[in-house]
Amino acid sequence: MHHNGVEDEEKWLAAGITGLQQNAFFMHRALDSNNLKDALKYSAQMLSELRTSRLSPQKYYELYMRAFDELRKLEIFFKEETKRGCSIVELYELVQHAGNILPRLYLLCTVGSVYIKSKEAPAKDILKDLVEMCRGIQHPLRGLFLRSYLSQVSRDKLPDLGSEYEGDAETVSDAVEFVLQNFTEMNKLWVRMQHQGPAREKEKREKERSELRDLVGKNLHVLSQIEGVDLDMYRETVLTRVLEQVVNCKDEIAQCYLMDCIIQVFPDEYHLQTLETLLGAFPQLQPSVDIKTVLSRLMDRLSNYAASSAEVLPEFFQVEAFVKLSNAIGKVIEAQDDMPVIGVVTLYSSLLTFTLQVHPDRLDFVDQILGACVTKLSGKGKLEDSKSRKQVVALLSAPLQKYNDIDIALKLSNYPHVMEYLDNGTKKEMASVIIQSIMKNKTLISNSEKVEALFELIKGLIKDLEGNLQSELDEEDFHEEQNSVARLIQMLHNDDPEEMLKIICTVKKHILAGGPKRLPFTVPPLIFNALKLIRRLQNRDENVAEEDTPATPKKIFQILNQIIEALSSVPVPEVAMRLYLQCAEAADDSDLEPVAYEFFTQAYLLYEEEISDSKAQVTAIHLIIGTLQRMHVFGVENRDTLTHKATGYSAKLLKKPDQCRAVYACSHLFWVDDQDSIKDGERVLLCLKRALRIANAAQQMANATRGSGGSVTLFIEILNKYLYFFEKGVTQITVASVQSLIELITNEMQGENATPDPTADAFFASTLRFIQFQKDKGGAVGEKYEAIKV
Amino acid sequence: MNYILGAFKPACHISITFSDGKSRKQVPLKKENGQTVMVPLFQSQENISGKISIEPVSGKKVEHNGIKVELLGQIVRELDVPGEIYERKTYPFEFSTVEMPYETYNGVNVRLRYILKVTISRGYAGSIVEYQDFVVRNYGPPPSINNSIKMEVGIEDCLHIEFEYNKSKYHLKDVIIGKIYFLLVRIKIKNMDLEIRRRESTGSGANTHVETETLAKFELMDGAPVRGESIPIRLFLSPYELTPTYRNINNKFSVKYYLNLVLVDEEDRRYFKQQEITMFRLGETS
Secondary structure (H helix, E strand, O other): OOOOHHHHHHHHHHHHHHHHHHHHHHHHHHHHOOOHHHHHHHHHHHHHHHHOOOOOHHHHHHHHHHHHHHHHHHHHHHHHHHHOOOOHHHHHHHHHHOOOHHHHHHHHHHHHHHHHHHOOOOHHHHHHHHHHHHHHEOOHHHHHHHHHHHHHHHOOOOOOOOOOOOOOOOHHHHHHHHHHHHHHHHHHHHHHHOOOOOHHHHHHHHHHHHHHHHHHHHHHHHHHHOOOOOHHHHHHHHHHHHHHHHHHHOOHHHHHHHHHHHHHHOOHHHHHHOHHHHHHHHHHOOOOOOHHHHHHHHHHHHHHHHHHOHHHHHHHHHOOHHHHHHHHHHHHHHHOOOOOHHHHHHHHHHHHHHHHHHOOOOHHHHHHHHHHHHHHHOOOOOOOOHHHHHHHHHHHHHHHHHHOOHHHHHHOOOHHHHHOOOOHHHHHHHHHHHHHHHHHHOOOOOOHHHHHHHHHHOHHHHOOOOOOOHHHOOHHHHHHHHHHHHHHHHHOOOOOHHHHHHHHHHHHHHHHOOOOOOHHHHHHHHHHHHHHHHHHHHHOOOOOOOOOOOOOHHHHHHHHHHHHHHHHHOOOHHHHHHHHHHHHHHHHHOOOHHHHHHHHHHHHHHHHHOOOOHHHHHHHHHHHHHHHHHOOOOOHHHHHHHHHHHHHHHHOOOOHHHHHHHHHHHHHHHEOOOOOOOEOHHHHHHHHHHHHHHHHHHHHHHHHHHOOOOOOHHHHHHHHHHHHHHHHOOOOOOHHHHHHHHHHHHHHHHOOOOOOOHHHHHHHHHHHHHHHHHHHHOHHHHHHHHOOOO | OHHHHHHOOOOEEEEEEEOOOOOOOEEEEEOOOOOEEEEEEEOOOOOEEEEEEEEEHHHOOEEEOOEEEEEOOOEEEEEEOOEEEOOOEEEEEEEOOOOOOOOOEEOOOOEEOEEEEEEEOOOOOOOEEEEEEEEEOOOEOOOOOOOOEEEEEEEOOOEEEEEEEOOOEEEOOOEEEEEEEEEEEOOOEEEEEEEEEEEEEEOOHHHOEEEEEEEEEEEEEEOOOOOOOEEEEEEEOOOOOOOOOEEEEOOOEEEEEEEEEEEEEOOOOEEEEEEEEEEEOEOOOO
């Protein structure tokens, strides 16, 4: 029987449909000829097909729908029959002569519908009779469908307020009573299905049951549609009775579905006003019921309701919704001792959403929820499954999303405690969420306490957490994370320099503890943020008594020095050096010569001791030269020392072209336009000549090693330097020296060993064009250039 | 018997008419040959009167030794002294306030009939006989005491039910209202029927013969109930051909009615409880 279950079922359904259609055909004939007796006979036979026990709910439904359509025709016939003078009361009796109960009851419901419409008897009496008589069907599937039919034909005939079937003073009660009774009976049948048939088919049965659940739930929907059900009646009768049935049926599937149904079909304001009753049912449900989902959905609904209009909020306050929900959750968690962590967190998460919506001003509630969550999580260790972790992230993210302000979260004392229960990965994830929130909302973290708290929260990103293996880290992810931290550091700001300094110190404390891998990411933004502060102080009124305040540039520079020093633990000398140079420049602006000198010293030390890669050296030396060139704070002595060193470094570069370029760059150190004290033509010329020598040597080396002349590019570059200083009026740069350099280049380019080099050709040509251009300008400049022959 | 008579081609035609024949209620009566004919309905203590016409066939004369009419088994009335009939002759008759305590009954093994028999006695040619059936039904007032039937039955640790029928005495067009309450259900019940059974016993002593017929099989419940369920009963009696309960009619026979509650389990085992009900004929209020 089981192998071909599906096929057989198809066959049985087909047979059922055939039987039904045949009898329907004869029934139609009887209807057409107004033959009541035959109509009753064939309709009963037709309905007998519904007596089958062989079909699954789905197939049975198919058969039922066909019968349903036929019954509509029969109902019309009955109605016409009464117009032709047949007494409806007699008809009501006549159909009850049928020997088989199922056809009998379908017919009775059909005639009952006409009976109510005829208004020859009060609707409530007929309905009561129908719902009572239906007790005869104790077979779950057949009973559910029969009662579903009853519900269907009666729903527009309830003696509701304002309905044409409205009865006496108790009319609404009668309507409600009828639906409640049908609901109760249907639920009982539905639950009974669970306990019938062999245990091994439990899964199949549960699937079948879930296919039928809407038949039961429909009754609740009908109840919700009864106009006359006001809050009092809902509270006193509807909810009480429905909950009574739900609790007493002791069936997991039914309880879960129906609780959700109640929540979904009845109006939110009713829920709010009956919260205590509704919530009171939860702890009485079976332990296996997924209460968290249902309860969460209730809270979600209420949250949405609260969000719908500010006008409804007073209702929430009036009924103390928060306290009730909070208590209910507590009780449920207590009652279901083995509720998984995910359940607990989901519940609190929903409550939190609710609270944020209803009591946005009550941070204490939010903190209370988090606190309750902490209590429940404590003793369970870190969260192991990803679902619960996600849920905690959602829980923690909710306040951020609501307030768009990390400030709020920072005020919640329990917030960091909840985070404690996250594993390292999730902590990091949460930290990212927090940073993103700050970025998105451009939240100002404005004092050191908050910064302290914030860094405590995001410490997953700030430092290595115990048990975190390096190998787990994806390089790219790590960079991403650290870049976001860097962005965060950039955003910290307070207008008050004192406070800003405190912030900087706080950040310093945290990032210095962050381990060498992070420093290259976190140090630079902090340095620049501090430099920003220094610039602000420079612009400030000079009269401020510097001694009283810690926030002087000098003190900040000390701190900066310490911070950069920390980088020494990481092999990133290039970065450290750049930062020293930046600081030096800032110190220059602050007129702090010793400080600037110290930074330069540090930079030089790094250059000498740490930067050994040739390429890095080239870059570094140019940075040093560039920075030094702009410094004006130095006295002659200090400057000399630094310049001397710089030229020295330049000449010691490994590759000749690099040497050459560094050396001619050094020439700028001796001639600074806006500094009268630095106009040393001799040394400019010295540098250039030295560069020429090196270029020459480079040329020869190329000849020796490759058998061909090297590029003349270096010469052209030096020529350009000559021209620059020539124009600046450095007397040591004469027309003759320029002239001879041009010739040298021309010769080189035409020499037999010359390698064709279009780039150099173009460069040279444009240099010559420049000379011509200056000549053509006329005036003082033109005059100057006139002497140079091209 | 009619056709046997017909074979002889009777010399005359006898017709029996009742004095209030036009207005008297006619009821169907099933004859032995299976045909249903409409016959007049009487009850006890009524006058049975009418006319009997004898019409000789096409001018023949019917010579006779006397003519009589009998209410069979009871009363004889002489209609004519011996003589001859040449043409249609009509005799009025009347049986006044006839005591007919027993109703017409058509059973399996027993029939109770009322017949008018007209006999034209002749010498050598044999008598000419004509019969006319009529039906007697007697109406009584509703019983003054009519208790409900309430009973708890069961099989230990298996099935306990309590059932209730609203009355113990029902008239023929009555409706049985009741309910079955399940106190304990440990068997898988498939369905439950209520049957109406008629028990006809004839003869007496060692020769008693009992015939039981199920006149109605009415499904009350489909499926397996659980403890605490209460199933309604509403059975209209009018569709069924019932008679009143007859107890020891003329020491010849009895007809009794029973309600049989039958529960069938999934293995098709039947559990039943039979209860006698009394049927009576309620005077028609018109």
